[in-house]
Amino acid sequence: MKKLFAMTCALMLMLSLAACGNTASNTATPSSTAAQTADSDLAYVKDKGEMVIGYTVYEPMNYTDDSGKLVGFDTEFAEAVCEKLGVTPKFVEIDWDNKFLELDSKSIDCIWNGMTITDEVTKNTNVTKPYVKNAQVVVMKADKVAEYTTPESMKDLKFAAEAGSAGESAIEENGLDANYTAVAAQTDAMLEVMSGSVDACVIDNTMATAMTGEGTSYASLAAGIELTSEEYGIGFRKGSDLTEEVNKIMDELKQDGTLQKLADTYQLTLAE
Template sequence: MKAKRLFSLLLAGVMTSTLLAGCGGNDTPAASASGASSSAADSDLAKVQEAGKLKIGYTVYDPMNYTDPDTGEFTGFDTEFAQAVCEKLGVEPDFIEIVWDTKQIELEGGNIDCIWNGMTITDDLKAAMSISDPYVQNTQVVVTKTENKDTYSDYSNLIGKTVALEAGSAAQSVAEEDENLSQANLVTVSKQTDALLEVKSGTADAAIFDKTMAENMIGEGTDFADLTICGVFHEEQYGIGFRKDSDLCDKVNEIMAELKSDGTLQALADKYGLTLAE
């Protein structure tokens, strides 16, 4: 009886060990699969390729993203640039109009995959998101009525005056830090074009504006023929914004380098009158 009982105990021990070993064996592949799944879930690039489209946040900004009044076609430097990148990614571009001041909320909330709209690279934005390599040189300029050009070319004459600018823009940041313009009455608007309307109507004395847009929207033959640039304010570069540490940023940088190398970006810059970043 003792031998039989001993044999039963030994058999039970072997079975228990086998079961425990079996459970341990199943844990390892499961953990590995879970890790792989987690890695894929964290990849913006994988999500975009799986969805088959890249959601691009933009505002109407001639010559970057706008509708051609003659053809009705949505076009622009950034529009064509994004289309070329999407072609290499094997996805379709999905352009989604946003309010510029809420761009980070839209990005972090997943409503868009990137901000691709002549976005000025700043230290604050670099801390909040991943930004592509610079691709276009730009300048902030002060725009006013032609009759006031000489007066406001000296920015100290804007102290106490009303200056319009886009909320959340680079123009707002640099104006708030400037010795003279910080003492002006800075009025924010939702779009850069609204800043021009403020000056045109006389409710603002000047506006701070992207040079790339100003050169396309003011002067002879435009709706703002009575406005002019009275001074260069701030040098800057444009970049594309992605969620912090997004692998999509690295991939777009890789494709951007290819498009620079093969001349595609230079051809677009020539077409839209822009200067590529060095």
């Protein structure tokens, strides 16, 4: 009787151990798969079926037309890339000064809004190759532009620029920040000039070309000297495999003429 009881206990123990082994074996693969997915931004975006794109209103890159539709070079560029990725683009307006926090927290999947490639950008994002050339230019009342031909001649002027922007950096680097006001957007900087609160602002040349002069909302303003030359890139999370994938698609869109057509439409110059 004791032998039978012992054999029964031994059998039950073996079955229990086998069941535990099968459970561990069955759960190992999904956990491994989940870890791989977590490490891949490309898989993350494809799994949810959309790419969340952080932007600010910035003509001609991302802005709404008269019908209320979001258009612009970056808008249409992003749509073309998302089509090739097989996902839907979701555009979310962000506070430009908090763009890296938005990216790291996964509130957005990329920063795609005429973002100048700077040391700060390369430190905080995995940035793509350049796609458009740009410059930071001084914008002021059109009848004053001819009076100021060097940064030194502007030392006593009041300036405005978007907080955290390349324009802000250009003001600081050229020693023009003695009377400087940071604002929320580049359009706000131009409004400050229009109102007379400041003498000048520093914004992207792409915006200055599109939004100042005759026939625009800022007809009394004009672009003056360039303070810097630069290029735009798209920022993904550090280590993101989306960067390489988007670089490949960018090359395809250059080769088939899509990007050049967009550049011609929005009067931009593609990076080499």
